[in-house]
Amino acid sequence: MHELSLLENVREILESHAQSQNFAKVTRVTLEIGKLSCVEPEALRFGFDVVMQGSLAEGAELVITEASGIGLCRQCGRQSVIETLYDPCAECGCPYVDVVQGAEMKIKDLIVI
Ligand SMILES: [Zn+2]
């Protein structure tokens, strides 16, 4: 389950932010999952408490939001919503579309004390 390593990554980011921004505890973490990232919300919820145990985010609330996939067409230059990494441009049908949003998971918001 790659979600566990993603969560370990999140924990490391939180720990380094805690040092540079001077907070001691995280009470809520909002993670944004891109629709194209193949990260499973269920698996994240399942792993969160375990991975955060013993860290500054132990017992923190987890909020998950979704970001839709957006592609930028190489031919017409327009952006459109895409459901998979291989969708063609919705405007002109060109198959060469670069993903500009939705391929990753990121930390969107933190509540710290
Ligand atoms: Zn997975």
Ligand SMILES: [Zn+2]
């Ligand atoms: Zn296009």
